[in-house]
Amino acid sequence: MAKLIEVTQVRDVPSHLAVGVGDVLVFSAGGAVVRAGADILEMLGPFRPAAIIGDGTPLSPEGPPNTVMFLARASGAAVIEVISGDLWQKPVRTVLNVVIEPKSA
């Protein structure tokens, strides 16, 4: 079964990640770039946060996007750079090497 892998502090995770095909990585970050392997690791977003309010509609705060997702499409190796913190003033760039195994472990 595929996994939803949430990373709230990208700076705290190891620089090498191992995931399986079908897994989804979710980072609390304002942006990200796939430096290698875009054909096997698909980036979704970035997304702005939002909450559902009483009438069923989403409401977003003022501010930049804060979530980036990656869907592991196929096995192989990819390199991503996740940008967190204050994007315009003090961006924190974290490079992660992602190995995608044929099957979700």
Next chain:
Amino acid sequence: MIKTKNSTQSARRNDGDISLREALATIADVATRAVGDNGHWAHDHDDDEDGDHQQTAGDIGCAVKSLPVRLRQQAANLSVKINPVNAPAYWRRSAYAAGLMPEPQFIAALTSKYWGPAPRTLTVSFVETTPADLRRRIVSHMNAWTKTACITFRETSGTGQVRISRGGGGYWSYLGTDVLLIPKSRQTMNLEGFTMSTSESEFRRVVRHETGHTMGFPHEHMRKALVQRIDPEKAYVYAAENFGWNKQMVDEQILKSLNEKSLMSTPPDQTSIMCYQLPGSITFDGKPIIGGTDINPNDFAFAGKIYPKNAAHALMSAHELAHEADDWAEAEDVMEVSASL
């Protein structure tokens, strides 16, 4: 901080930032005239001594045209129908608290995310376990706005109206009264990674900026004159390479300018605390948009105008509104509005 004297409203334009700015501009205008203040923050060069504004040849822009009194109730209802957030429950409550009984039609001029003119204390809580000294420091910076404004922030041991997280996700806040719509389990403000080791300048720049949003102030950097300094192609390339943002995100975050036709403003204030700091690498002239590092005098003045410490003076009577009204034959009134809205 934006400095407007007049604005127009467009029922068809459903843009949160623009609507909020228009509402704030109207509020500020009402407050200025009601207080009889010649205005230190808006057009003090062309206000005459008795406080009545006389438009001069130097004025550029649109004047507010109020609806006839008979249509204001319908206009208020329509604004809420188009956007339920416009229902001014909190403004109305604060007006009652100030001893005033606002007519329903008056509400149409004071809408959206404004907390209202009466002094108000908003409670603050923290999502994560946070040291007492850090909690005090954050709340202290939030209260920097109270130098001129009547909104104060007070920490509570329970669940606050303003809920702060220091977790991942950057810096952001919901706008004004929107914070009351957010589920209690979620933060209304995010201050990623703030600790006692964070520099004082960052507390001033970030905490005060996000608190401005909580008070209902949107971003300043989307003023047309500032946006026009940005080279879209440079911005698209920069944001794609550095953040992975697509064109739509860039448009939304930095290239969507406000409709200046609805504003009579002084030159955009790139040092407002509500203005983003943008790099020179995305501007035509190579110079950065400076951005605000602290609440500046214009910010304080604007906050004091729409959240005056003397609330009663900030309210305009229905008579004054009627005096400003445009009018036409009653037979021409549009009583039915298309469902396409």
